[in-house]
Amino acid sequence: MYDSDKPVLEVKGLKTHLTTKNGVSKAVDGIDFSLHKGETLGIVGESGCGKSMTSLSILRLIPSPPGKIVDGSILFKGKNIVEMSEDQLRKIRGNEISMIFQEPMTSLNPVIPVGEQIAEALRLHQKLGKKDAWQNSIEMLKLVGIPSPEKRAKQEPFQLSGGMRQRVMIAMALACRPEVLIADEPTTALDVTIQAQILELIKKLQAKIGMGVIMITHDLGVVAETCDKVAVMYAGNIVEHAPTEQLFSDPKHPYTKGLLNSLPRIYEDQDELATIEGNVPSPYHLPEGCRFASRCAHREAICDRKLPELIEQSDGVKVRCWMYTDQWALHEEKEEVL
Amino acid sequence: MQAQTRKVILQVDHLKQYFPVKTNSLFKPKNYVKAVDDVSFKLYEGETLSIVGESGCGKSTTGRAILRLDEPTSGKVHYSGKNILELNKRDMRKLRGDLQVIFQDPFASLNPRQTVKQILNEAMAIQEVVPKKERLERLLELLSYVGLPPESLSRYPHEFSGGQRQRIGIARALAVDPRLIICDEAVSALDVSIQAQILNLLKKLQRQFGLTFLFISHDLSVVRHISDRVMVMYLGKVVEIAEKKSLFDQSFHPYTQALLSSIPVPNPKLNRDRVILKGDIPSPIDPPKGCRFHTRCPFVMDRCKTEEPELREVKANHFVSCHLV
Numbered sequence: 019m020y021d022s023d024k025p026v027l028e029v030k031g032l033k034t035h036l037t038t039k040n041g042v043s044k045a046v047d048g049i050d051f052s053l054h055k056g057e058t059l060g061i062v063g064e065s066g067c068g069k070s071m072t073s074l075s076i077l078r079l080i081p082s083p084p085g086k087i088v089d090g091s092i093l094f095k096g097k098n099i100v101e102m103s104e105d106q107l108r109k110i111r112g113n114e115i116s117m118i119f120q121e122p123m124t125s126l127n128p129v130i131p132v133g134e135q136i137a138e139a140l141r142l143h144q145k146l147g148k149k150d151a152w153q154n155s156i157e158m159l160k161l162v163g164i165p166s167p168e169k170r171a172k173q174e175p176f177q178l179s180g181g182m183r184q185r186v187m188i189a190m191a192l193a194c195r196p197e198v199l200i201a202d203e204p205t206t207a208l209d210v211t212i213q214a215q216i217l218e219l220i221k222k223l224q225a226k227i228g229m230g231v232i233m234i235t236h237d238l239g240v241v242a243e244t245c246d247k248v249a250v251m252y253a254g255n256i257v258e259h260a261p262t263e264q265l266f267s268d269p270k271h272p273y274t275k276g277l278l279n280s281l282p283r284i285y286e287d288q289d290e291l292a293t294i295e296g297n298v299p300s301p302y303h304l305p306e307g308c309r310f311a312s313r314c315a316h317r318e319a320i321c322d323r324k325l326p327e328l329i330e331q332s333d334g335v336k337v338r339c340w341m342y343t344d345q346w347a348l349h350e351e352k353e354e355v356l
Numbered sequence: 357m358q359a360q361t362r363k364v365i366l367q368v369d370h371l372k373q374y375f376p377v378k379t380n381s382l383f384k385p386k387n388y389v390k391a392v393d394d395v396s397f398k399l400y401e402g403e404t405l406s407i408v409g410e411s412g413c414g415k416s417t418t419g420r421a422i423l424r425l426d427e428p429t430s431g432k433v434h435y436s437g438k439n440i441l442e443l444n445k446r447d448m449r450k451l452r453g454d455l456q457v458i459f460q461d462p463f464a465s466l467n468p469r470q471t472v473k474q475i476l477n478e479a480m481a482i483q484e485v486v487p488k489k490e491r492l493e494r495l496l497e498l499l500s501y502v503g504l505p506p507e508s509l510s511r512y513p514h515e516f517s518g519g520q521r522q523r524i525g526i527a528r529a530l531a532v533d534p535r536l537i538i539c540d541e542a543v544s545a546l547d548v549s550i551q552a553q554i555l556n557l558l559k560k561l562q563r564q565f566g567l568t569f570l571f572i573s574h575d576l577s578v579v580r581h582i583s584d585r586v587m588v589m590y591l592g593k594v595v596e597i598a599e600k601k602s603l604f605d606q607s608f609h610p611y612t613q614a615l616l617s618s619i620p621v622p623n624p625k626l627n628r629d630r631v632i633l634k635g636d637i638p639s640p641i642d643p644p645k646g647c648r649f650h651t652r653c654p655f656v657m658d659r660c661k662t663e664e665p666e667l668r669e670v671k672a673n674h675f676v677s678c679h680l681v
């Protein structure tokens with residue numbers, strides 16, 4: 019039997035690489051995290067760092083070719099998704115693990131009334147009869163705050179506003195009461211007042227269903243307001259993993275610090291913003307050592323020699339940076355002797 | 357700065373931009389999207405005025421109408437004593453040297469087949485500001501202003517990152533010695549660490565050349581950082597306009613309040629009283645009667661549903677259009 023104290027989802031050493039005519043892109047290059055029921059994990063990082071590839075890998079939805087999971091395991095309630103058959107996967111997708119996207123039309127069929135689409139998922143996964151499925155579908159639409167749900171259920175996606183489509187997608191994702199919800203930039207395309215509504219809605223439904231949520235975003239504000247813990251990604255790696263409060267009050271990795279410093283503050287005047295000079299390395303040509311080294315102010319010779327590992331500190335925060343290892347002190351002493 | 361002593365560089369009066377909407381019936385009356393519906397404001401020399409609001413509120417349309425990228429339906433735009441909207445093609449082209457624009461997606465606005473050198477040269481040629489012999493010198497100068505290395509000249513846009521491309525866009529705008537730059541979501545597509553670089557650059561250039569910015573953005577944290585004054589729009593109307601400090605210290609319009617409280621703040625310890633609005637943004641084709649915000653306003657009164665509020669000064673230089681205040 020699956021033990022409920024254990025994480026519902028555990029990702030270990032996940033590597034997803036893409037082989038294209040330009041070479042091999044190490045989009046996801048050794049990712050570890052776990053998620054418990056009722057918990058929200060944030061995955062943040064800049065464009066192209068591998069957030070979406072990570073989340074698509076969990077449901078084995080990476081476009082293939084060019085993508086392939088080349089290493090690692092993804093344990094859902096103890097079973098390894100990487101080794102499952104397509105049949106087994108279909109039973110999990112949209113049922114036990116659901117996903118919502120930035121663009122709702124990626125998961126909605128444009129020519130089928132939205133109520134139908136939700137009912138269909140319920141018939142398939144929950145084995146409900148036609149009438150019950152329809153009734154439940156309308157319940158879900160009501161739950162996500164769609165006005166006059168009976169009427170809206172009969173409309174096709176294009177007859178709804180962007181905010182409403184986003185809600186329909188959430189209703190569909192949650193109809194089968196999943197244990198894990200993966201939300202990839204669920205509110206990025208929406209206006210802030212609508213974003214506030216949707217985030218509140220996800221929180222409320224999470225409390226009701228008790229699911230674990232993976233919230234993928236580039237918006238640190240969204241992370242601060244919705245997540246229990248955060249993984250910061252940079253060039254295919256997690257560089258810092260910490261409880262949300264700690265990440266914001268005591269960031270450790272130079273990249274995390276730089277990221278937080280470069281944010282314009284809404285409650286404070288700043289004359290000049292701190293910046294991180296330079297650019298992210300290409301996933302096709304990653305350096306041998308620390309991937310942040312070319313932009314890092316603390317860079318030492320050791321940083322260029324070898325990629326640091328993600329190491330747990332005494333306060334439980336995990337960091338991938340040579341400064342937080344024993345070698346760093348040794349290294350500094352050696353430099354002094356020389 | 358005292359409002360009385362500031363010099364007005366651009367004045368917009370009763371600007372309207374109605375776009376016709378196609379109907380599929382001959383007999384249906386023609387519909388219009390009232391994208392900008394009677395908007396007036398002044399722009400002072402050397403300041404940054406931001407326009408904020410949600411998608412479809414008319415921010416970009418206002419910017420485009422000022423530049424006549426789309427011909428506005430009616431209104432006036434005065435710049436150095438002349439109504440821009442009445443200028444002929446030749447005079448308008450001359451004016452383009454003073455008024456420049458930087459867009460959100462620099463890639464879409466840069467010709468992929470031109471090198472940086474060609475792009476910048478073309479901009480200078482149109483305005484005939486620099487004699488041919490001095491152009492190379494000027495090109496290198498422009499690159500140094502925006503922090504690009506000289507060897508960028510022979511490269512093509514696709515060889516640059518998003519942030520670098522935005523620098524090319526800025527260099528192109530600077531090429532003609534403008535006085536006013538309209539920045540339409542100029543940093544919205546950039547990652548935060550790169551966004552910070554570009555915001556710093558814009559501020560530096562403003563000080564260096566005494567530029568005036570009309571900064572259009574949906575991101576209130578960015579707006580707070582860059583602006584002197586802020587104008588909030590909702591469904592084609594100005595709902596509030598004030599000095600930045602005044603607006604962020606105390607906003608009066610319920611929409612501005614909701615907008616400010618909706619921004620996710622990167623500080624998990626902060627406990628805010630959040631105003632969460634109900635409902636969606638209505639269609640600008642058939643905007644609500646009376647106050648356009650009344651369908652989502654938490655304080656709506658009977659009067660709001662029929663009577664349109666006027667923009668009134670509630671504090672020095674702080675204007676609001678709401679029946680509550």
Ligand SMILES: Nc1ncnc2c1ncn2[C@@H]1O[C@H](COP(=O)(O)OP(=O)(O)OP(=O)(O)O)[C@@H](O)[C@H]1O
Pocket residue numbers: 036038043045063064065066067068069070071072081084236301
């Ligand atoms: N179909 C593809 N072919 C080749 N490379 C791809 C493909 N899709 C994604 N990549 C690459 O994989 C890497 C990771 O991409 P991913 O979409 O996971 O980034 P992300 O963190 O989600 O970024 P964003 O914030 O822009 O959504 C990037 O370098 C990207 O260019």
Ligand code: SF4
Pocket residue numbers: 271272273308309310311312314315316317318321326338339340341
């Ligand atoms: S490992 Fe070195 S280069 Fe990388 S972040 Fe740490 S100090 Fe900087």
Ligand SMILES: [Mg+2]
Pocket residue numbers: 069070071202
């Ligand atoms: Mg993504």
